[in-house]
Amino acid sequence: MKLDFSLLKTLTELAGISGREAPVRQFLQKQLAPYADEIRTDKLGNLIVYKKGTSDKNLLLCAHMDEVGLMVRYIDERGFLYVVPVGGLDPRTLLAQRVRVQTKNGPILGVIGTKPVHITTEADRAKAVPMSDLYIDTGLPAEKVREQVAPGDSIVLDREYEEFGENRICAKALDDRAGVFVLAELVRCVKKPFYNIYAVFTVQEEVGLRGAKVAAYGVDADLGFALDTTGAVDVPGVSPANHIVSVGKGVGISVIDGYTITPKWLFEELKQICEREKISWQARVAPRGGNDAGAIHQDKTGVPACALSIPTRNIHACVEVEDKNDITAMFQLVLYVIEKGLTGPQGE
Ligand SMILES: [Zn+2]
Incomplete structure (x- = not known):
């Protein structure tokens, strides 16, 4: 499956700061309507794309539309x-x-x-x-x-999307149009999902996970993922102990950050899938920061949730840098989960 990176270019060039995501939402609505069983916008502006699965389990996937x-x-x-x-x-x-x-x-x-x-x-x-x-x-x-x-x-x-070096992208708003891109491509590509998919393009993540909070409430999720970016500080002047994740080394599977601790079974199962399916991955053990998983896992009586993250240098600047292979790895991992389903906790 080859991702269409021209779509990511278009997405990064749209204007959508927190609370003003309409250009991104309208674009996605048009792009994804043909692939949805149902598509709607909630009162806060989250775009919710539903695809019916073969099981009765609900999977919530969030990627935030807003940029700083x-x-x-x-x-x-x-x-x-x-x-x-x-x-x-x-x-x-x-x-x-x-x-x-x-x-x-x-x-x-x-x-x-x-x-x-x-x-x-x-x-x-x-x-x-x-x-x-x-x-x-x-x-x-x-x-x-x-x-x-x-x-x-x-x-x-204001900065154009450019590809450079080996497999690298430099653009504004890769946080989180890269996650939005992966989620949009999943909606387009998935034919027969195991889960009922709620692909939610959220608003106002950058100002405190506000969109995901109400989106999660509207979905009775059995499992949730945030598809987002994370700061990669694998650069000169930072000791390797503080790198957290590195660009080009695969999708970051979160263990902990400032908002969420991933259930052990979920982390282990994702890790095993990556190893078996030869999807490049790295553990994300972050002392700070957060993403929509922080809102998802605290919904109602609780939802097992994990943040999957694309390592990003210069995050929140106009020259954010990512590796196309990391983006592809995120896509492959989530595609596997959607199609095959997870086993779930084994007596944990
Ligand atoms: Zn983000």
């Missing part, structure tokens, strides 16, 4: 825009970057300004610029800015 970004906070007298972050953004990664402000008349280009080296001291350059001091230059006169832009308008990072 900004919102307009204030427009000054000269037309410069000031912002608030939406999700975890490091202002150091935003300086001198291009953005697209989503106005009522469509997106406009903006540039996040930075003081040039010519007028800064070494001490200035050693300091991080706080988010509150960042400003966006739209190139428009102040009165035109006020006509088009309003406080609350969303702002997305």
Whole structure:
């Protein structure tokens, strides 16, 4: 089964910060309707795609549509825009970057300004610029800015999808359009699922797993997975003990993070499938962080859940880096689970 990575390119180029996911949702709705037994959107904006299985067990698969970004906070007298972050953004990664402000008349280009080296001291350059001091230059006169832009308008990072090196991708919003891509491809490819599949493209993960919480409530899941990305810090300056996961070494199967501890039987069974089916994988033992699995496993009386993660360098910056083989490994593992089903806990 070959994944169509042109779909991932399209997905990363859509604008969808938390709470403003409509462009992503509308795109997916159109793409996936032909493959769904039922497709609907809930009141928070989650897109739920249902495919009937051969058993009576329900499987919840979540991938979040939202990306980190900004919102307009204030427009000054000269037309410069000031912002608030939406999700975890490091202002150091935003300086001198291009953005697209989503106005009522469509997106406009903006540039996040930075003081040039010519007028800064070494001490200035050693300091991080706080988010509150960042400003966006739209190139428009102040009165035109006020006509088009309003406080609350969303702002997305602006960067093209590129493939580079060996099997690598660099783009904005790979977190979590890569997971969305895998889930969309699963919906398209799965012919005869064992489980009743609830493929949920969630909203507002980056601001606290808000979409997954209500989505899980609406589905009586027997088992749940979050298909997401995770920070890979396998880079210079970080000791191997702190790498957590490495790019190119396979899908990350979560053991623990800041929100979820995977049931032992579930971790072991996924590991055995990967070994048997020759799917590259690595254990994700993360001291912090979380994803939709954190909301899924606490639903109602509890749902066994696991986060599957694509290792991502420079996560939450506009140059996120992933390996196509890791994405494919996630697809293969989940496809196997969907088609064959899991044995479940053996007396645990
Ligand atoms: Zn994510």
